[in-house]
Amino acid sequence: MAITSAVLSFGPWLKQAREKRGLTALALAERAGYSHVTIHNIEHEKKGVKRETVEALANALATDTMTDNDRLRLRNEALLAAGFAPETPELLSEPFDEDTLEVAHFYHGIADPRMKAWVKNMMRTAVEITDKEPADAGPSGNGTD
Secondary structure, three states: OOOHHHHOOHHHHHHHHHHHOOOOHHHHHHHHOOOHHHHHHHHOOOOOOOHHHHHHHHHHHOOOOOOHHHHHHHHHHHHHHOOOOOOOHHHOOOOOOHHHHHHHHHHHOOOOHHHHHHHHHHHHHHHHHHHHOOOOOOOOOOOOO
């Protein structure tokens, strides 16, 4: 689903990516050159991140078996989750259309935490509804459109 990493902000994205690779916060911190407290604070959205930090953490998440393109995809997904423009959008693991990118940039530009939480919840609901629709169905969901 293309919008998933656009909906997750960087902290939850980082935690999900770290856990998917079987890394502890301490192991990721050591690989990236940060303290485990910094990783914890980023994952729990208590600390903002710079582009350089996002890139360093994405590089630390990369595995030895990844190709250069896989590493670039991972870095671009991290950048997008953090609200930064990806380096090469055509190499994202799930192609993002312009509407999805616009939503991601809108979401990351919201300053009010309550509004941001509401928008995030609405986007997750939209993703859940989209995921439940039959693949061959048209907009009405009955396959006749």
